[in-house]
Amino acid sequence: MKTMGFADAIDDALAQAMVDDSRVVVFGEDVHGLRTGLFVRFGEKRVRPAPISEAAFVGAAVGAAMAGLRPVVEVMMVDFIGVAVDALLNHAAKVEAFSGGKWKVPMVVRAPCGGGYGDGGQHEQSLWGWLAHIPGLTVVVPSNPADAGGLMLSAIEHEGPVVYLEHKLLASNMLDFLGSGGRKTVQYDVPAEGTCGSVPDGWMPIPLGKAAILHEGKDITLVSVAVGVHRCLEASAILKKKRISAGVLDLRTVSPLDKEALCQAVSRSGRLLVVDEDYRDFGLSGELAAVVLEAGIPMRYGRVCTEETIPYCREFEHQILPSTGRIVDAAIKLMDR
Amino acid sequence: MGPDLWLLYRQMLRSRRFEEAVTDLWQKGRISGEMHLGIGEEAIAAGIVAHLQDGDAMALDHRGTPPLVMRGVDLSLILREFLGCADGICCGMGGHMHLFSREHLTASSGIVGSAGPIAAGFALAAQHLRPGNIAVAFFGDGAMNQGMLLESFNLAVAWKLPVLFVCKDNEWAIVTRSQHVTGGNLLERARSFGMPALEIDGADVEAVWNAAKQGVDRARKNNGPTFLLARCIRPEGHFLGYLPLRRSLESMIGMVGPIMHSLPARKGASPGERIASLGSITSLIGRTLTEKYSKRRDPIHHVRQRLRGEKARLNEIEKEVEKEIQQAVERALS
Known part of the structure; x- marks a missing residue:
């Protein structure tokens, strides 16, 4: 290595x-x-x-x-x-x-x-x-x-x-x-x-369509890709201090989607929080909900996504991109329900 | 009647000093993201904007500050935008690549070539709603290989749209030399669509003004579009902080590191091909440095030379411009 x-x-x-x-x-x-x-x-x-x-x-x-x-x-x-x-x-x-x-x-x-x-x-x-x-x-x-x-x-x-x-x-x-x-x-x-x-010292292919469980959690499953994954890991650490066990699933490929890994994780935790830097409406976050519901898995669901055109101003930009703070808040809200 | 060089000089100087102030704020970290300056393009902007009237429209690229400054947009509003303030000209939403002023019928875009179709649309609206008004599209030579721009040339000719297509040709397409990725001749290419195409020295504001007059008159008389090819040099390269212009040891290592690592790597191209690649990179860096430091064909210097006989008047304008920009910066930062 x-x-x-x-x-x-x-x-x-x-x-x-x-x-x-x-x-x-x-x-x-x-x-x-x-x-x-x-x-x-x-x-x-x-x-x-x-x-x-x-x-x-x-x-x-x-x-x-x-x-x-x-x-x-x-x-x-x-x-x-x-x-x-x-x-x-x-x-x-x-x-x-x-x-x-x-x-x-x-x-x-x-x-x-x-x-x-x-x-x-x-x-x-x-x-x-x-x-x-x-x-x-x-x-x-x-x-x-x-x-x-x-x-x-x-x-x-x-x-x-x-x-x-x-x-x-x-x-x-x-x-x-x-x-x-x-x-x-x-x-x-x-x-x-x-x-x-x-x-690794020599590269080996990582199969497409295989998600990675980065953190096991029994109360809630945080699912994301790219930078969102790291925001989820940060959020998970903060949630742990609040006695909430949040798992983190890194999809790695958006399509094909690792439906099996997603469904397994959500069926264990019963709560899905999607963290998606892409636009919220008609996108990945809704798709993940559909996949879980189609599999007949009961769950509570929330999402933290980008909801509008990304502002130039750094301060506004920070407010609209999924941040660790927004993830923690959304996770706590899902736990309360 | 010829141009008022004094007025043009003032406009060019306003833009230059303004963008120098922007550079300073960008370096200090007050402005985020990329920063594409129009330093070196001032004569092109000034020679064209001088002909515009109320109701005329502009479609700008990602380097749109000079035309906006010269069109009379409030300088502190532009700066407030760059600083990311909610009271900037686009409420902090756009930033320097996405500047809009509805009252000046001016839009910008960071998508290369997109000024063509937008200007064609502005001109179509003028044909219907504001006969006698025109639209200007500003873009670089890199955009000349973008299908949408070439398609808009055809559209403008076919529909006889009142457009002035202005190609600011600095011979670069981002950080690639245009000649390496462009076939044929740009002037002939534009002409082949059936519109007049004029080549001008973009450092000579009088030449730009004269050529623009022909194109603008033609458009106002509803005789269709004109293409201007204005040659220029931009000393800052594609954008601020471009690696070869950073003058730091760290940036040197950043540039040389991957080359030294790859040059002797086992397996790959032949030594000859590797040397050829190295040669191209060296020549790109050389060209970038020459354009930065040679001070060749600076449009401001060019027009100032023409006016140098009247030192007192020059001094007066320069002082006034300094003061205007300084006050705009102070207002923006307050």
Whole structure:
């Protein structure tokens, strides 16, 4: 085991995949600058900077994957995926179904996501639930370096299209690039265990659709992804002092969803609190409730999500993003009922 | 009749001093997130905004401060927004990339290329509701590879929309050299849609003003859109705090570390390809540093040289602008 940063772990696993399989290529906006190590090691043919043409280069990734490559295509931020949605919604996600299962699209769209550094509502969205809504898309959202590397390997090996989202509060290079810009005068609520941690000496794939129980709890189950997982862990520690045993489940992939792990945890605790940095309405939080209820498991339910456009102002932003304080309050409310 | 260079100089200087004040506040951590400055683009903004009238609209990119300053938006309201205050121009919701002023019919967006369709829509509304009014779209050369922008060129020509498409060409697409990711010639590309396309030195405010006049007149007479390609240099690069411009040991290590680690790594590209990659990175850094420190083609210097005969008048304007900005900052911070 060794220690590695979140973003380094992704790049390291990606490098391993590139060594093992010459069909793996990387392209996207500024990849020579953002992935300097890969650019130097694998050369411009395999790590290729793209024009600001998301519709074209994400669309090209679909074609390239259909024709034999395994592209890892980078979009500067998940918000900018809006420009390329057609490629994902109507093409990447549909080819396998349209071809009767005979033709698959093994591509990864890698995009930074998430807020908490004051960049405004067009640059801090999460959108994992919105993307996972589309049948045919796999959506991966890791919360720590070890998962980030292992899941990247699985995403590349997967035969279908995967959206791989890296939260900017975890990927320190992105936070430095877009948030602090080298300033020592700004502070962010960065979860230490998420940004840096132990990783295996050689990367092994972590199966897609497998959640991780990070903390067992008998009174309530907190479920989240990415930074939300760390807020849940903090909340769980605070709740423990209040004699509430709160378990924490890290979904790791939003789609496919680990329904079994979710249902097992909730059937034990009888209470589900979803912590989702993505938008509340019509998204992941409602989906988790539906899954549990469809399984016939009685429960009390609550959610702490982003409910509106993310404000630029740091103070307002903090109020609307799921925070440890909001999670604790919501958990206590669920216990009282 | 030609432009009033004194007025244009004042506007450019207001924008420059304002953005210098913004830089200071950003460095102090009072402004969050990214900060994209229009330093180096002042002549383009001034030469175009000077032609605008009540009822004209602007669609701005993520670098929209100079046109807003020159359009007469309250400076302390902009600053209050940047500071994240509830009484900022967008109530602290937008920040510098998402600035809106309904009364000035001005919108901004951080989605590259999106100024094109929005300006086309503003122009369509003008055609129906405010004949004689026009819309301006400001965007960079990086946006010229964005489908929505090119589609809006076609739309504007097909519907004869009163738009001025202004491409501020600094030869960069974020931190990638545009020429490495762009085919053909931008001027010919715009012309191929069937609209006049003019190339100008974006550091020469008089040249911008003259070209803009042609485009604006044409649009006001309902003769359709015009494309301006204004060359410029932005010394701060894509945004404040861009790694090669940080001048700290830490940032040097941050840049060199991954390279040193990857250059000799077992398995990967051939030594030749690795050296080629290293060469491209070195050349990008070199170019960034040259643009920062060469002071070449500074639009403010350019126009000031034209006016240098009247020192007293220059001094007076400069003092007035200093005072205006200082007061705006004081008001914003109070």
